[in-house]
Each structure stands twice: as structure tokens, then as C-alpha cells.
Amino acid sequence: MRSYPLHTILFLCLVILIVDILAFYWLLSITELISIQSIKIIIYCAFWLFTIGLVSAIIILKTRLDKIHLYKKQVFTSSLYGLVVSSLVPKFIFVVIISILNLSNYAFSEKESFIVIPILGLFSGFLPFFIIIYGIFRTLYRFKVHSVHIKFKKLPKNIEGLKIVQISDLHLGSFSFRYHILDRAIHKINSLKPDFIFFTGDLVNNYAWELMGWSKVLKELKAKMGKYAVLGNHDYGDYSKWKSPKAKQDNHESIKYFYKKIDFKLLLNNAETVSLNTDKIAIIGVEYWGIPPFKQYGNLDEALKNVKKIPFKILLSHDPTHWNLEVLKQTNIALTLSGHTHGMQAGIRIKNIEWSPIKYKYKHWGGLYKQHQQYLYVNRGLGWLGFPGRLGMRPEITFIKLEKC
Numbered sequence: 423m424r425s426y427p428l429h430t431i432l433f434l435c436l437v438i439l440i441v442d443i444l445a446f447y448w449l450l451s452i453t454e455l456i457s458i459q460s461i462k463i464i465i466y467c468a469f470w471l472f473t474i475g476l477v478s479a480i481i482i483l484k485t486r487l488d489k490i491h492l493y494k495k496q497v498f499t500s501s502l503y504g505l506v507v508s509s510l511v512p513k514f515i516f517v518v519i520i521s522i523l524n525l526s527n528y529a530f531s532e533k534e535s536f537i538v539i540p541i542l543g544l545f546s547g548f549l550p551f552f553i554i555i556y557g558i559f560r561t562l563y564r565f566k567v568h569s570v571h572i573k574f575k576k577l578p579k580n581i582e583g584l585k586i587v588q589i590s591d592l593h594l595g596s597f598s599f600r601y602h603i604l605d606r607a608i609h610k611i612n613s614l615k616p617d618f619i620f621f622t623g624d625l626v627n628n629y630a631w632e633l634m635g636w637s638k639v640l641k642e643l644k645a646k647m648g649k650y651a652v653l654g655n656h657d658y659g660d661y662s663k664w665k666s667p668k669a670k671q672d673n674h675e676s677i678k679y680f681y682k683k684i685d686f687k688l689l690l691n692n693a694e695t696v697s698l699n700t701d702k703i704a705i706i707g708v709e710y711w712g713i714p715p716f717k718q719y720g721n722l723d724e725a726l727k728n729v730k731k732i733p734f735k736i737l738l739s740h741d742p743t744h745w746n747l748e749v750l751k752q753t754n755i756a757l758t759l760s761g762h763t764h765g766m767q768a769g770i771r772i773k774n775i776e777w778s779p780i781k782y783k784y785k786h787w788g789g790l791y792k793q794h795q796q797y798l799y800v801n802r803g804l805g806w807l808g809f810p811g812r813l814g815m816r817p818e819i820t821f822i823k824l825e826k827c
Contacts, residue, residue: 431484435477438510442473445547448520452540476505479814488663492629503809508554516547557768558811564813565607565612565804566816570790571808572797574756577826578701578734587616587645588820590740590761591624591654591803595632596810601639607804607819612644614821619645621686622761623654623710623740626809630664630676637683647696649686652707653678654740654762655716656807689738691721693729695758704729705736706755711748712741712762721747742786757824761797765785765802765815778815788815 483498490498492646520543524535525649547700589611599602609620626632643649657677662668681688682708689707696703706729711720727734735755739745742760749758765788769778780787791798802818 426484428484431480435480436507438506441510441513441517442469443808444517444521446470446706448517448543449588452544455537455540472509476502476509480506487547491597492631496627497598500596500808500810504558504811507811508551508558511554512547512549512551515550516543519543519546545649549554552815554811557813561812561814561816562806562810563603563606564812565610565819567610567819567821568789569821570799572757572790572799572822573825573827574734575795575827576733577824578698578703580698580701581703581734581824582826584618584698584703584822584824585614586590586618586736586822587611587614588620588622588759588799588801588802588822590622590759590801590818591764591805591807593624593627593656593803593805593807594636595627595629596806599635601635604636604639604641607817608639608642608820612642614819616645616821617647619643619649619686620705620736620738620759621649621651622738622759622801623652624656624761624803624805624807625651625654625680626647627656628659628678630673630680633677633680637680640684643684646704649684650694650705650707650738651681651686651688652738652740653688653690653709653719655710655712658717658719660699661718689725691723691724693735695729695732701734702732703734703736704732705738707738708744710740711744713743713747714754720744721724722731722752726753737781742784742798742800745786745791747761748794749798750793753797756796758796759801759820760786760798761801761803763800763802764807765818767803767806767809767811768813769815771814 427436433741449469453465456462480502483502487495492683520539523539523542625629657674678688687694689705693704693706693709696705706725708720708722708725735751737758739749739758739760741762745758745760749755763780763784766778766780769776770785776786776789786800788800789804799820799822801820802815804817804819806812
């Protein structure tokens, strides 16, 4: 988990208090409908006990973060993420909606406004609350297979019909060693009988110890022609404090070595050529490449130097911004596979319409994109980070089939 500066934490606490004060103001008017005074007092006490407890927990966790065991730190931090989101968002929506209703209460008679406005206000708060709770307890591990058929004009004959499974952003530390959960995803993947499995980075949240016990689980992934992976931004340990540069490097090396234990070929600014009868396919992998403040470990020129003459190329690059800023401008790579965005773990999908707030940060944030004859697919992530839920953005297994136009 990233360690946010104290002023950011204090600002968050201030926002929580302001929203809760406004919410309590409107709560006072709603509880006028309750005639029993003792019930009102219980409601008021519960409201402020939760608020004070939440703010206190955030400040205490921040001030004692370095003294807490790393595993407990991740559990506490993600739990607080969940509490903050499930509390702050519904209250904010409640305050906005009931304020608007009261400002426009001319639409209702005095008698109607006394009943209708509180009911609509409460509904506007409870609805997002239950959606968030559903996202935490029901959607978080409802793995979904997204099937995509990608058509190329110049697809070599022996590559036609190739089946690829892409997974990304496992963040194994967030699973808290509950191996059985990921078993379900592995069963889904193996049932697809892929030719290749590609993993596009962020194996962990930060630490190599998160990998303990997972080799037995992930080694069960089966692919006829090979399993390949690249690193994501969280696989370098850049979001943690280390006793020494050597400790950070040892952590990084342990993460890289883990791929050997699960029979994945880790591509580090290099490529492999795979022969399919008389045709060849280049599988290219770069280390993490992002735009500031993210670091750029990737070197696309280095990765390409031995496969430039191979006509059909697939690139694994964790951050989708790489496609727009380098891949399209400098190469003829047919298909790029990325992850990183998680689809913000929140969004809306209705038939062919899909939206997520992350689109305002990433132009290419989820699904398939095309420019001329070059494609990008952005996987929405199989794991999670920070907020322990997924709202309309289920964890994804991507099944890609290559076809000729």
C-alpha cells in the first residue's frame, strides 16, 4: 500500500467531518418524525461514535503505520478503505440530494415535503450504501470471462484461431492467503484450454512475502504453448520504505524468481520467438513503463531488437499509456496487452456502453481499442488494491481468439 503524507490524511479526516456534520444536520430534521426521544438519542450517539471512531482509526493507523506488522498493515488499510468509502460516499450523496430537494420544495405541498423529502433523502443514501456493500461482499471475487475475437487482415495462416488468456493485476497480498478463492479463477482459465497465458503485471502489492504458498496454486495454470509475464509498477517495491537498497533489490529478485516456480517465462525488455509450423510469432515483454510520477524501467527498443523482422508481434506492457505514447508511434506491433487501471474497480456497463471515472485519467482504461491495424486490450484486473470491493467492474479473465478478416 502507498503511504500517504500526513497532510493528505488530515485533509481526508476534515472532509469526513464536514460531510458528517452536514449529514447530521439533515438527520435532525428527519428524526423529527420519531416521537420516542430515547430512539433519537441512540441514533445520534451511534452516528457520532462511528464518525469519531473512523477518524481516530485513520489518524492512529497513520501515526503507527511503521510499527505495525506488514501483513496487518495491509489488512487494516484495506479495511479502512472499505469503511471510508461505504460511509463517506452514501452520506455525501444523501447531503446533496436532500439539499436539492429542500431547495426545490415548492414542488411539494408542506405536508408532502414533510414526508416525501426525508424518504427520498434516506433512499438516496441507503441505495449507494447497499451497492457498495454488495460490491465488497459479493462482486469482489465474481470472476468474469470477457471473450474477444480480434480480426487482422494480415494474420499468418498458422496463427489463425490462436487462443490467448490474459490476466493482470493479481495483487496477491490482498487475498490474505485465501488460496481457495483464486482456485475458482484458475479452474475457469484452464477450462478455456488456451494456447498461451499472458500475465501483464502487478503480481503483488509490494512485498515478496505476499507470495508465500501461492506457487502451488498458480502452477496449476495450463497453456498448450507457454505462459509469459511482465512486471507491473507494484512489483518493484517503490511504494514502501526499505532498510537498505539491498533489501529492496532482494525483494525484487524474489518476486522475479517466483515466476520460475510457477513455470512462467518472465520477459524483461526482451522477446521470444514461437514457431507455429511455418509461421512465427514474437512475444515481447517490457518492464514497467509509465508516465510521471510513475517510473520507466521499460525499454521497447531493447525488447524489439531481435524480432523486428517477424511480421506478427504481441507485446505485454503493464501500463496502457505505453501503447499511445510509444508503441503506435514507433512500431508495427499487432497486439498490445495491458492492465494497471483495474477499471478503477468501479463503473457502469449497460450492453455496449461502459463508463468508469478512471476514463478521465486514462484514455485507454478497459477493453479493446484499435488504431489502423494495431490493437490494444486493457484487462480490468483479477485482484484488487486499496478499496476491498468492485462496483460494476467484476474481476476479469480475458479470452482472446485471433482471427483473419
